[in-house]
Amino acid sequence: MKVAVIGTGYVGLVAGVCFADMGNRVVCVDTNAATVEKLRAGRSPIYEPGIEELLRRNIAAGRLTVTTQAREALDGTEAAFICVGTPPRDSDGEPDLSLVYGAAKDIANAMTGPLTVVVKSTVPVGTGDAVEEIIRRTRPDMSFSVASNPEFLREGSALADFQSPDRIVFGVEDAKAEETLRKLYLPLRATGAPQIVTRRRTSELIKYAANAFLATKISFINEMADLCEKVEGDVTELAAAVGLDSRIGGAFLRAGPGYGGSCFPKDTCALLHTAQEYGVPLRVVEGTVAANNARKHRMAQKVIEAAGGSVIGMKIAVLGLTFKPDTDDMRDAPSIPLIRHLQRAGAEIAAYDPQGLRQARDRLGNVAFHGDPYECAADADVVVLMTEWNELRSLDLGRLHRIMRTPVMVDLRNIYPPELARRFGFRLVNIGRPGPRGTVHQLPPALVASPPIQSDAAPILVK
Structure with missing residues (x-):
């Protein structure tokens, strides 16, 4: 043919x-x-x-x-x-x-x-x-x-x-x-x-519906990660258990810095425009888009908090720039708003990506781009893991620790087990995972503020 x-x-x-x-x-x-x-x-x-x-x-x-x-x-x-x-x-x-x-x-x-x-x-x-x-x-x-x-x-x-x-x-x-x-x-x-x-019109809608649903799964698990951080839960274990439900499935249940790329941001917004044209509210999709936009900026704040509340004059090394591994696509990559936010906060940015440097240079200014992750991280105050490239999954943590100015790692893809990072001396901040076992769990504010229950009833004697 x-x-x-x-x-x-x-x-x-x-x-x-x-x-x-x-x-x-x-x-x-x-x-x-x-x-x-x-x-x-x-x-x-x-x-x-x-x-x-x-x-x-x-x-x-x-x-x-x-x-x-x-x-x-x-x-x-x-x-x-x-x-x-x-x-x-x-x-x-x-x-x-x-x-x-x-x-x-x-x-x-x-x-x-x-x-x-x-x-x-x-x-x-x-x-x-x-x-x-x-x-x-x-x-x-x-x-x-x-x-x-x-x-x-x-x-x-x-x-x-x-x-x-x-x-x-x-x-x-x-x-x-x-x-x-x-x-x-x-x-x-x-x-x-x-x-x-x-029919043709149904076919045109299918792609948008599929991508909006997958984007919703991502935003949902990211919000569950935020809750896990507050209650000392582990979002990786939560996602594994939820994903074993055959009605849900485990795909797109990995917490991270928010979705990007050429499809999800564009297609969710296009679906909303179509729905508005026809007077049909899509509240779930609207919430998904809003949650994802907010999350990208929240990740920059997470880095600032990990640095002690200020990044003025600090070198932040960002490892991984593309919106996902095995592509050079920088369209709507979460790394872009993160880097711009950190720059506005006073940080100096160094960045590395195996395939995305050419496209990143067109989208980001005042960034020191490097062709090697260790060269990028040398003398850094914080290293941020943004994209789960295979080579970034197997970094020499001992070497990384030695070349950094301060050993602070913000792992926004939950690549490294917390115990492993801490064994090499890193102060680790990740997504939706608890601190070391044995830490004191904080009670919800409502319980802390509640007065003790008073009772006039006679005590029950237990023999």
């Missing part, structure tokens, strides 16, 4: 190389000539484990080509995927659909025969209707279908998610679109992934 993929960002590139690896002839289109040349050379513009190997293999096999010309990609194509970005607008946070609509017009102008146009970008409800109208208005002479096929890729494991999905969603309005998508995804039937066929 010949497939065109419009856009070679995260979604488009993963889809393109994976469709090609399934035996299809794929032409990827990008308007950026430098990006096209880089891809032709087998180099990926994004960091994703394994993607360059897949890119090179399929280019060498002749199954994958890259071009700046939509007409070249659309000639004789059966399916064209729109995989362009939908970033939030600065003015109101709503998704900017200009690239989607531009891709629809380019497809209409370049198509040479019957075509199924598939919107894979994450878009608000009704976008498929608008794409259909653009194509019909531009090429009233052509036969075509417009479908929705949302992606459910996790950065860092996107290839595995595409090749072994837990579900595949087809949002269609006619039999031709369904037939085309079933044919294209036929090789993945062996994985046992359910194929959900629904």
